[in-house]
Amino acid sequence: MEKKRSACTEFTPIGQVLETILDQCRSNSGGGIQHLIHAWKKAIGPPISENAKPFAVNSRLLLVHVSSSAWLHQLHFLKTDLLDKLNLALSKQHRIKDIKFKIGPM
Numbered sequence: 402m403e404k405k406r407s408a409c410t411e412f413t414p415i416g417q418v419l420e421t422i423l424d425q426c427r428s429n430s431g432g433g434i435q436h437l438i439h440a441w442k443k444a445i446g447p448p449i450s451e452n453a454k455p456f457a458v459n460s461r462l463l464l465v466h467v468s469s470s471a472w473l474h475q476l477h478f479l480k481t482d483l484l485d486k487l488n489l490a491l492s493k494q495h496r497i498k499d500i501k502f503k504i505g506p507m
Contacts, residue, residue, distance in 0.1 A: 434458060436495070437487075441465075444490035445483060449476070454507055461498035463487075466505030476502050 437455045445453075452468040453476055467473045476483065480500055488496045 440490040441487060444486045463497045463500045465500055465502050467502050468507055473502050473504055
């Protein structure tokens, strides 16, 4: 006996579903990781934002995945400037206190 499927009239892109789930799971700061990713791209700009991407936030600590050890090393020197630029793009309640860089998936 065949089961009949109900007709689905509206589809949600899987990327949108995953963004929502990841945003809920990786952030407890209220601003959400997607908000931080957009603020990061806008505030930091290329080529850094192409090689370093916010991955998670815990309280006021931002974990940023970087593409290589060379970028990891360079970003340690730029950490203070990056924090200042990012915090200018964020509201006071969502400001980041520290950034941790880690080689990881982009």
